[in-house]
Amino acid sequence: MSDVAPSTSAANEALGTGDGFAVPRHVAIIMDGNGRWAAARGLPRVEGHRRGVEALRRTVRAARGLGISVLTIFSFSSENWSRPASEISDLLSLLRRFIRHDLVELHKSNVRVRIIGEREALDADIRLLLQEAEDLTRDNDGLTLVVAFNYGARQEIARAARRLAVEVANGRLSADEVTPELLDRHLDAPDIPDPDVIIRTSGEQRLSNFLLWQAAYSELVFVPINWPDFDRAALEGAIAEYRRRERRFGGLIAQTGS
Ligand code: FPP
Secondary structure, eight states, X not given: XXXXXXXXXXXXXXXXXXXXXXOBSEEEEEOOOHHHHHXXXXXXXXXXXXXXXXXXXXXXXXHHHHTOSEEEEEEEEGGGGGSOHHHHHHHHHHHHHHHHHHHHHHHHTTOEEEXXXXXXXXXXXXXXXXXXXXXXXXXXXXXXXXXXXXEOHHHHHHHHHHHHHHHHHTTSSOGGGOOHHHHHTTXXXXXXXXXXXXXXXXXXXXXXXXXXXXXXXXEEEEOSSOGGGOOHHHHHHHHHHHHHSOOOTTSSOOOXXX
């Protein structure tokens, strides 16, 4: 599904070209390095996460300005439950605060919020907040902000497989009808195009169970700064790196650059 969105003049100007290049349609980000940012300053880890939320606000604004259609952020992984209880509680509080405080602003900015991940096991108040965010912004057609929360890619693929298995068990589907396209349609947000580029901050170079299925043809860009320092210039730099890549999707035709 992945391809690139039409260029916007704002994005052309921001990235210093006037020649009609395309911005990626879908940018996904692994926001890493909050703890290291805090440690380097002798601050508690929660301060790194707080500053991470500010970086997130900047990045949403920048994504809107650049004409990106979909921004997916990895905000809490299925594996994050193994952190100390106090840090989990800090991260959950930040999510609550982010949705309570920023939702009106996001809605006013025509942002549509989507959530991917496992919701069943979450506290009822968080489930409700996530649902409210999706419901309130359902008809917005500006930037789509996909929040991966309690998300793990293997878990998402297993959920899709389970949904298919139920259909096979019910006799609505035969096993030999299961194709990659059909499994794709049973993922958490089947209407969202695959990410064109996945950015990871902090210098780590791995996907850590993020969008493994959808990343089949994504460009991976690793940025050597910690997430709290991420800003519009860093996003533009990552997009410029993406544009230097030649995307072939297993074929021969380059599709990224101008
Ligand atoms: C990685 O830093 C970041 C996270 C585990 C969570 C990302 C969360 C935010 C940016 C703030 C919360 C935002 C929402 C919307 C909930 P790390 O702690 O793994 O950093 P380290 O690898 O340097 O220790």
